[in-house]
Amino acid sequence: MHIMEGFLPIEHAVGWTAVSAPFLVWGLRAVGRRMREKPEQRMLIGVAAAFTFVLSALKIPSVTGSCSHPTGTGLGAVLFGPAAMVPLGTVVLLFQALLLAHGGLTTLGANVFSMAIAGPFAAAGIYRAARACRIPWRLAVFCAAALADLTTYLVTSLQLALAFPDPSGGMLASFMKFAGIFAFTQVPLAISEGLLTVLVINAIAGFNPREFAELNRVTAQEVRT
């Protein structure tokens, strides 16, 4: 999902940066407030960041014959709400833009929007909806993480289609093509991301059932089942 440095026309680069900036401010304040009010959750916020670090470094082969990577933003979004993931995801994207020439500073706004905003907000919304339908919490976490991953890649496809409409078929043809490159490749990876997120959240919940129940509106009884 990384749009490489310089690969968005300048108006698009500026536009996405302007869209993402307020979310980043909101996210920074959300994380700051949480750290002040619940200092015992600091480590767990670190875990959410670390999970994104690991998952976005793993380039996994897919059935389409190309490689891509999961995003890892679903975990933090389910635990702390979507706003908290904006600064955490931005740190990861900045690391990759500066040290790995993966993504870039001019495309940071667009990449933050797809990975650190669209994904986490999708995850939190899906988790909440799934819980409202009384879906067991582990399954809800799986759906949230997997669909957030797919959302990120669909948003990237949309961003590229807006910037580079197909000369004959227009934006839609271009979107289908980018989605073909990104989203199909991503389906098995999204499933992997869902499974890994459940694995980690299982461990967190198993060791800290009370704190987890407090974070998630899941009863301590449910955590044990």
Added chain:
Amino acid sequence: MKRFLNLWLVGGVIALAVLPLWVVDRPAAGPDGAEVEIFTGADGQAMEFIAKIAPSYTPWAKPLFTPPSQEVESLLFALQAALGAGFIGYYLGVSSGRSKARREQGGEAAC
């Protein structure tokens, strides 16, 4: 099923990563005899597609720093994963110890 849930989860992830290596066939070599590369990055493919539909577009910025070789790049990716995995491992270790201590304390209190 529930008892071995974590094993199933790990197994699923491994299967999903390994299956493509086995299922995807390398297309026949092109007329120039060069082997077709498979499992290249989707990011790179998208950039190639841009070059195809908008041949006149030239990227207007270059990365400030590009890893000097594939090896250095994989070093940095491994570092990124190791930092993350290290922290998660540390957290789980600490909370496992804490949960054990809590259980032992609770056990004594019950006696």
